[in-house]
Each structure stands twice: as structure tokens, then as C-alpha cells.
Amino acid sequence: MNIRHLTFRLLQVHVEVVRRGSVSEAARRLHLTQPTVSQQLKRLREAVGEPLLATRQGRLEPTEAGLELYRASREVLGRFDDFADYLGALRGGRRGHFSIALVNTAQYVLPRLLGPFNQAYPEVEVTVHIGNRQQMLRRFDRQEDDLYVFSHPPSLAHALAGRFLRNPLVMVVPRDHPATREPGWRLHRLLGERLLLREPGSATRMLTERWLLEQGQATGPTMQMASNEAIRVGVASGLGLAILSEHVLPPEHPDLVTLPVPGLPIESHWQFIARRDRRLAHSALGFLRFARDHLDDCVEARFLCNELPELLAGLEAVEA
């Protein structure tokens, strides 16, 4: 038997003929003419190298080989029906896998979206990679993930972006800091104090440094700490001041105060980035649609900034 000459179509025809016990009837059901079916059977018989059907009292009955082929064909066609279902689920975004890469700061918010998404699409697996901006840029360059979250996107030559969340950076000081009691405190005094900074490559640090430059003020000593957590705890313990994302602050923070500094908060946004040159996994697309539709249920209204409709429109244009 030469499997290379078998096609699924031939198997379908064989199954139909065995079921109906008649070439003509099978032809009608398959919307073919009778000679076509006869010829397909002939080819199938030649491919298998055995007679597959025998006429017994006016009805076509499969031979032993024909019966076994019928069984095999049904299994095989059934298996591909299953595969088609799988594909359908994949395409509908109801199943599959995608990965998303976050800058550190975003990890405080994204679970609010991922949790409900997972409830709604339990068969979709999501891998989340977390790191600082530098690391995320590397992943982006290597196209390692389906989606990225940046506050300031890299070159958009090969990517599409859509904002989804405000990310205001505010000045945090210890609760007992003199400026909290002294209405007339001066910025240059404040900036003379020690500033706790994220490592270079962090977006928070970049924005902070740019803002400091804009202020045209001399700055005091700094201390570098590699995580938002560490900085927050550092400020609370009187180690210095810091400019941090509001999302980093816990809802209740008895040891900290955000200081209403003129020129602050630094307005930045998080955005979803998808590469334009790489086909997005259906499930990732499904996640973006979910985010678009449920963002306002998942995040506080004051942070809302839903530009995802535009992003999705852009992505769908790329598809076509």
C-alpha cells in the first residue's frame, strides 16, 4: 500500500460509499456524479492494492480490507475534526498561549487585568516576564514575546502601541519630613536632600532625570536601589526622598507622604506594544480585546486611559 497516494478526500468517499452501500447514493450525498465516485474508488483500491468492496445481494459491502480501511478512515477523519476544533478555539482566542513582558513597575497593575482574563478564558495560558526597561528592550529586539508593556515605547518602526493606563510619578517623602508641616518649603532645599534612584535603564529613572534637568536645579547626593520596593521602604525609613509611580504605593502607607511638588506628577502612561512584523497569537489578540472591553472594571477610574480600540484597529489592519 502506498500511503503517498492516499488523500483524505478518498477516505471520505470510501466512508460514504460503505455507509450507503451504493456508489450512486454516495455520489448524490457528496454532490458528485456517479462516475467520479467510481473512479475515486478505483484509485483507492489501486493505492491499497486490495479489493475494498464486493457486491453482495445488490448492495455494496466492504471486503475485510475495505472494512478495516473504513475503520481507519473514520478514526483519522475524526482526529482531524478534532484538530479543526482545536484550530477554531485557537483562532477564537479561547485557547492557546501567549507571553507578555512587563517593566517592573507595571507588575503592580497588570494582575488586575490578567486575573479576570484568566477567569474568562481558563484555557489560555499566559507567561509573564518581568524586568527593567533595558531587559525588556532586549526581549523586544529578539521578538521573544507577543506583547510588551512599556511606559515609553522603543522605536515604533516595527511596532504598534496603545496606552491603557496613566502612570503618574510623584514625590514621596517620609511622613515626618519637615516639608509636610512647613507650607513654604522650597524646591531647591528639597532637591538638596538625598534622592533614591532606580538603576540606569529604568524608565522611572529616565523620567526622573529628565524632570530634574528641566527644573534647572542643582541636585544633591543620590543612592541607587534596584527595585521600587526597596526605594519605598528606604524612603519610609528616612533614607531620603524619591520620585515613584503612584502604583507602587500601597493603598495605605502610614510611613509615607506624597508631596504636592509643582511640576509633578510627571505624567507618563503604560502602553501595550505589539510588534507589527510578527503575527500576534490569537490568544494575545483576545487578551487585548478583553482589556479594551473590561479595563474600566479592573482599574481605578483616575488611572483610566483606554486607547486600545485604536491599537486593535491598527492590528487588524496589519492582519489584512
Add this chain to the structure above:
Amino acid sequence: MNIRHLTFRLLQVHVEVVRRGSVSEAARRLHLTQPTVSQQLKRLREAVGEPLLATRQGRLEPTEAGLELYRASREVLGRFDDFADYLGALRGGRRGHFSIALVNTAQYVLPRLLGPFNQAYPEVEVTVHIGNRQQMLRRFDRQEDDLYVFSHPPSLAHALAGRFLRNPLVMVVPRDHPATREPGWRLHRLLGERLLLREPGSATRMLTERWLLEQGQATGPTMQMASNEAIRVGVASGLGLAILSEHVLPPEHPDLVTLPVPGLPIESHWQFIARRDRRLAHSALGFLRFARDHLDDCVEARFLCNELPELLAGLEAVEA
């Protein structure tokens, strides 16, 4: 996904590429050129409607759809390997089914062949139909069986025959019959007695009547009984005489005597008959080969008459 454009060949190629992680390597293994494989992959991708492979760190890895297709393909190809095995067994006569139709008298001998055959080929199923000559002729006309056993074959226009066993018909009388003590008994006296006959249509009866005619003797009363068993018991109980196949007599028969009548035994033979216009099941062919090779182990030497080599040669000529 349009299943009509899928071929087993494409699946084989996909499986090989996924296994090797390389188009070129797969091409080498499949004895194809690299562009051929690339193009097959393209067709497959188009048939499925999804990307199936993605290059990840220098190696081709299947996408989710590609992985699922790989799984489906392996199952399906495996299923057809099984089918090929089944076909092999069928063709080798190691499995399958055939039916054989016997005239009544032959049922005393055929089990001697069928028993050992079943030991040697436990996966072959045999259906045995038993009846008198008339009934067997009907079955033969309708081509209902693979093999037939006749003592006198029907027209051989559409069939091939091969003798395999002598079937001598002898005169049986009760043990206490006068002729057994009286050396000078006369045939015409004997034939004046009641003769137990099989029903019309029976081969034994046909041969008996022809022999009686040849003797040119007037015959006495007759009684008709529908089975060899009944006749044997009838003779033993003094109901009359009979001409019976030696095979019908049990090894020990205290109530019966076979009388050495001049002109007896009537020499006849059993033969296997196979239709020439119907392809013989591989298993039936296997049975004939088995009979050819093991006949002398299965029957008494004095009945041996193995013309099966000729029959098989004839059948193989028909195949070609």
C-alpha cells in the same frame, strides 16, 4: 481548514520537519530538495490557514497549531501503519475470514484438516456450510463461498478443482447378514434386498444409482433416509443394505460389515473447488496451501490423493 487539500505526504513532511527542526535536514532524510520541502510546508500552512512553524534561536519550532498538527499527524500516520500491518497479515493469509461449503459426507474428514489449520493460523476465521449436493450447487451458483468440496464438481467453466482425498463407496451389511458366512452369495440375491438410499440430489445416491444401472441387475425395494448417520444405523439394525462412503463408518463398527462386492468400491474423490471468476480470499488460499503441505499428516495414507499443487498452480495463474 480545508481537509480536501491535505495529503498524507504533507503530513509526513511536516512530521519530519518538526522532528528535525530544520527544513534542509528533513529534505535530506526524505530524499527531496530543500525547496520542495519548503513548498510543501507552504501548501500545508495554506491548507491549515495558520502558521505552523516559527524560527526560534536558529531552530524551527512548531507553533501551537503546528504542534497540534504534529500530534494529529503522528496518530494518523500510525493508524495507517497499523492498517498496512493488517493488510500484510491479510495478504499473508495469517488473518481474515473465508467460508467453505461441504457436501454432507465430507464433514467426516474435513475437520482433520481444519483443526490443525486453526492451530497454525489462529487469527483466521473459517465458516463451514454443510448440506447435500443440491444445496451446495445453489451456493456455488450464487458464489456464496470461497471454497467448495464436492465429490463430483459442477461445470468447471468458472471453476478450478483439485482432488485431495479418495472417497471409496462400499457395500455395508449387518454383521449377521447371511452373505458374510456364505462365500458363494450372488449379487442379484443381494440386490433383491432392501437398499437404503440417500435423498435425490445427494452425490452418494447419484453414484450408487449409476453403479446399479451398470450392473444391469433388477433392484429390490428401497428406503430413503436423509443422512448418512441414519443409513448407517439403519443397516446396523437390519433395515437393509447400503452403499456408503468408507469415511462414514466409524473406526470400530461391531454391527456392520463391508462386503467385498465385485465392482466395488465405487471410486470417487473429494475435491476442492474454487471459482475462477472470483478472487479467492488470501486466507482461503492460505488454507489450500496448508492442506497441500500437511495433508499427509492429517489423513490416513490409504485415502491420500494430493492434487492440490496443480490446483494452486492454476489459481496462481489466474491471479496473474
Add this chain to the structure above:
DNA sequence: GAGAAGTATAGATGTTAATCAATGGATAGC
């Protein structure tokens, strides 16, 4: 034994598949 229904074959045609050699563009390793 004539008719009806079913099946097989033949001839024709447009489509698709299978395959190759040649070539251009990506990528990884040194």
C-alpha cells in the same frame, strides 16, 4: 426477457501537486 437501476469505462479538460535548479535574503558563528 425486457426494463430499470446501478456500476464501470472511456475520453476530455482544467486544476493542482510534486519536483527540480537557480537565486536572493536572513542568520549565526567565528
Add this chain to the structure above:
DNA sequence: GCTATCCATTGATTAACATCTATACTTCTC
């Protein structure tokens, strides 16, 4: 950054498929 390797594409050719209409052949049925 150069080079070898790999992959995709193009263009071409031959074979195979899918399908039809028309016709011939079987085989039940009445």
C-alpha cells in the same frame, strides 16, 4: 564584518487529480 548555512521564492516541467458527459456493461425485478 565575513562567510557558510539555512530558508523562501521563482519559474519550469511533468505527472496526477478531480471532475464532467456519454456510453457500455451488470444485475436485480417483474
